Amino acid sequence: MKEKILNILQKYYGYKSFRRGQEDIINSILQGQDVLAIMPTGGGKSLCYQVPALCMDGLTIVISPLISLMKDQVDSLTTMGIEASYINSSLSSEDYNQILENIVNDKYKIVYVAPERLESAEFLNIIQNKDIAQIAIDEAHCISQWGHDFRVSYKKIPSFIKKLKTRPIVTTFTATASTEVRKDILNMLDLIEPKIFITGFDRENLYINIVKSSAKNKYLLEYVENHKTENGIIYAATRKEVEKIYEGLLKRDIDVLKYHAGMSNEDRKINQDKFINDEVNIIVATNAFGMGIDKPDIRWVIHYNMPQSIENYYQEIGRAGRDGEKSECVLLFTPGDVHTQKYLIEMGTESVARKTIQYNKLQQMVDLVYSNSCYRKSILEYFGEVMLGKCDNCSNCLAEGQIIDKTLDAQKVISCIYRMKRNYGLTMIVDVLRGSKNKKVLEAGFDKLSTYGIMKDYSNEGLKTFINTLVSHGFLEIKENPGSRGSFPTICLNKQSLKVLKGEIKVEFKEVKVAKESRNKNELFEVLSDLRKAIAVKEKIAPYMVFGDATLLSMANIYPTTEEEILNISGIGQVKYEKYGQSFINAIETYMADKNINKSELIKKEQNNIDETEGLNKDFxxxxxxxxxxxxxxxxxxxxxxxxxxxxxxxxxxxxxxxxxxxxxxxxxxxxxxxxxxxxxxxxxxxxxxxxxxxxxxxxxxxxxxxxxxxxxxxxDGESRKPKEIALDLLNQGMDVKSVSNKLETSVYSILGFIYDYIKEDNELHFNFNPSIYYCEDEKELIKKSIDKFGEDKMRDIKKSLPDYIRYESIRAVIIEKYITA
Missing domain, CATH: 1.10.150.80 (HRDC domain)
Incomplete structure (x- = not known):
């Protein structure tokens, strides 16, 4: 079976090996097991159900909420020579009937279906009589009200599966699922003893850049000017903002498209197709755009406004760099974004429970924006994945700047809030600190306070940003008005506030300056890109469906001129070689002749570069x-x-x-x-x-x-994490200490050591851990006395002073408990 799936991978997809986690997921499906797979956007989820579909007898039905994804996936499969189709509201009656007839005649291996279509009696009557090998549920988080994209239609899926004569294998896939969402997927979809795979949420190729600036428009125009030859998406929170940005870019002669719900379906489809087909590089859109767009060569994503949740944000930036190439994700933030999102929450739903969830998620997004620690680490920890150290690929890790002591300014803010006697909103606090003559300020008598006007040197937006930063770091708290949830949040003091005021703790933030850079491709890449575009136009498909950017870049660097050489390039399988390979070889040979390039000298030079890289620079x-x-x-x-x-x-x-x-x-x-x-x-x-x-x-x-x-x-096997990181990831996934110890073949004491190191760095545990199972009460008292005498770092001295029956893990457990209960 392994040989078979590798042959399919090579023949159709052009890859010689699987990405992390894919092979294990595919093997489980082929062994007849239900699966829940959580993989990052661009991590290759679709391949995990497509390859089994090609191996198994019978039809695979893929349930997806995304019309654009269905068309993209089916076009890609058809280009590779795989029979596939889709059923959704975009089809005419004639096309729909033809597809149903083709299903009856076993023409397809894979059919994509919108969840709303599952209740169609006509569709169900046909499907009930077919051999269904697999039901694959994409965007599985949509079934959970805890998710960022809850869809009522997903609740119909379990009843649809039960109506089938024979229950097929059920596989579920998502890129953004918190612990609550995972539980909902498992319970609500009735998965039977599923194998759960969490391949990691990290997208290492994405540079995460959060810019807190009131000069958004200036930054945006400069960035777009530097990157206008690359494919990019600009996200805005509202239709009005999309139109404003779109018009502004047009006035500056930048070729740009727009996409939002206020446009007609036809206009949205035209603009989406133009973007996918590389007719225009840049599109401005609300977050509805991009769901299911499988375009791999998007080099940058800019958020002009802060998204409503970390799930939304991470899914949207995940549309960049799906081909694995370096890409940049920029979030431009001002405090006004928070009010915009609160307004959208109020207008978006009447459900009090749903609003509560959305407000909590919004606050977590705000905390991320104001964080001074590694952005990637914060995002991964939100999804329950442990990352130790820094990523060195986000603006907090790489930004030039120094740690600035802001304790005095923090004391001014806290002192002002204290003197105002009761809780007020951010605007009122800022007005008092900046000495505003606002009528409400004067009527409340705040101009008589000693803190009135004490922070005039701050701009209005700058002071709001500073106070919000204090909130995100826990030095202040936001309190919602019980009578109108989310509409009138106030800021109040907490225990940390008082410690700052007394000078017991310092407030230190990093002031940053962020550099911008752009990418350049060589001349041969442009030649090959033009050829790809011509083929795509002729075949009426997106250019990336011919070959992705990464594949073209490999060709442009390697100059393949034989079948063997070109088939060695990732992304070129036998099927695509037979369709396009010779055309690209001809273009490369023509280019080499025009530029008088000697192939043997080129290979020798390339080999010298490889040897030098491996000998001097390669660390792995x-x-x-x-x-x-x-x-x-x-x-x-x-x-x-x-x-x-x-x-x-x-x-x-x-x-x-x-x-x-x-x-x-x-x-x-x-x-x-x-x-x-x-x-x-x-x-x-x-x-x-x-x-x-x-x-x-x-x-x-x-x-x-x-x-x-x-x-x-x-x-x-591509595993670059340290044992400590792997252990903490497994614990976060619900595995107990003993099981992790067995899996990693290391002692329980070592696993407890990993937990100790983690919480000692002031990190919060995201998994259940009970230290008391490792000792009895009489042992605990002896251990505590020894710790008090020698200090918790002197393990050997502590152990020597205790009776022999007390184990090292018992000592470690008592130390850990001290931190957990502190």
Whole structure:
């Protein structure tokens, strides 16, 4: 089966290996298991249900709320030679009837269906008599009222599945699901013992840039001028704002499109198609645009207004860089954005429960904007994914600037709020601090306060930003008016406020300056891009459906002129080679002749660059596990573990086995370059390991190309996270400490150490953890006394002072409990 799915991957999609998590998801589906897969936008969700659809007998039905996505996906599948179609409200009666007839005649492998169509008696009568292999539910978060995009129509899905004569495999996919949303998906869709996959929310190629500035328009115009040759989306919160930005860009002779609900369906479709087909590079839109747009080469996304939730924000920036190339996401923020979103919440729903959820999500988005810590880390932690350290790819991590002590200004604000006696809104506080002659200020007698006019040096917007920053860092709190939720929020003091006022804690923020940069592509890329556009126009498909930007960039750098060379490029499979390959080879050969480029000299120069990069600059050493050899090595390890009566990982941990399986060391000298194998272990186990590896290599005719790892960082199967990060991620996904210990083949004490390190950095735990299961009460008292005597960092001294029956993990658990209950 593995060979079959790899052949499908290569033939149709042009890839030689799967992205992280895809292969495991596909294997589970092919084994007949229901699946919940949470993968980042652009992480390859559609491939996870499309590949099984091509492997299995019968029809796969994909339920999606997105008309534009259906057309995109079906066009892409058809271009690859896969029979597919869709059913939604955009079809004429004639087209609809033809598709139903084709389903009856088993023409399709995959059919996309809007959830509203599931109640159609005509559709159900036909489907009930077909062999349905898989129901794939895309955008599965839409079933949950806790989600940012709740759709009532998704509640019809379980009853539809129950009406089928035989229940198919049910697979669900989403990019943005909090813990509450995941529970809803599992419960409301009636998944049966599902395998849950969380491949990670991180999109490392996206540079996250949040700009807090009142000069939005100036920034936008400068940015667009620097990036107008690249594909980009500008999001605005309202139709009025979209029109204003659109007109402003047109006046400056910038070719731009617009998209919002106030336009006719036909005009929206025309503009969307123009953008997808690269006729115009830039579109200004409300957030309805882009849902399901599978365009991979969007290089930047600008939010002119702050979105309503972190889910909305992360999904919308996820439309950039789906091809894996570096892309930028800019959020332009002013405090007025918060009021706009509150107005939209009030106008958007009458449900009090729904409003409560939306206001909470809005506050979390505000906190993100005002945060001085790594933006990516904050977003990932919101989704329950742990990230240690900084990402070094967001404006907070990379911004030039220094930490500025703002304690004195914070004390002025807090003192003013204290003297105003009762809670007021942000505008009133700012007016008092800036010495406004506002009628309400004077009537309340606030001009008599010692804090009146004490912060005149701040601009109105600047002071609002500063106070909001104090709120987001917990130095102040926002309190909603119970009589009118969200309409009249006031600002009040808390325990942290008093500590600042007394000088017990400092208030420090980073003042930043952000640089802008643009990308350039070489001349051959432009030639190939023009050819791609011509083919796309002729075939009436989007240019990226021919080849994506990343594929063209590879061609422009490698100059492939043979079938073998071009098929080695990611994104070019046999089907696409047969359709387009020779045309691109001809264009490359013509370009090389015109520019007098010598291929052999080019290859030699490229190889020198590769050697230099690998020798001097490459910090990572990547290894892919040979699973068959890995299983053989596990048997060797198990044998010695039994002989020595020790746990498996004390012989060799699983990463050592994986590294051996992926590198094929054939003698003891090479074995010494494997992580986790010192001279003693090589002396004990080395001979048998080498024998197993040599036999395996010989039996499978493997040509071993040995490379020294030396001091480079080892990455196995694309997993670059440290054990600590993996452990915390697994705990956040609901796994208990013992299970994580078994999975990572490390001690419970080590896992507790990871938890300790995390909470010691003032991080909040997002998973349930009960330290008391690791000790009894009499042990706890002894441990606490020893900790008081030696200090919590002196583990060895603490252990020596205690009775032998008290374990290291008991000590660690007592220390952790102190932080949790503090």
């Amino acid at each position: 050493f990547e290894v892919k596990t040979d699973k068959n050899l890995y299983e053989l090595l596990k048997k060797v390890r198990a044998k010695y573990a039994r002989i020595e009566s020790i746990p498996y990982h004390m012989v060799m941990n699983k990463n050592t086995l994986k590294e051996i399986s992926g590198r094929y060391p054939l003698d003891t000298e090479k074995l010494s370059d494997i992580s986790g194998l010192g001279p003693k272990k090589i002396d004990k186990y080395g001979e048998e390991i080498i024998e197993v590896v040599n036999n395996y290599v010989e039996e499978n005719n493997i040509k071993v190309n040995w490379r020294e790892k030396k001091r480079k960082k080892l990455i196995i």
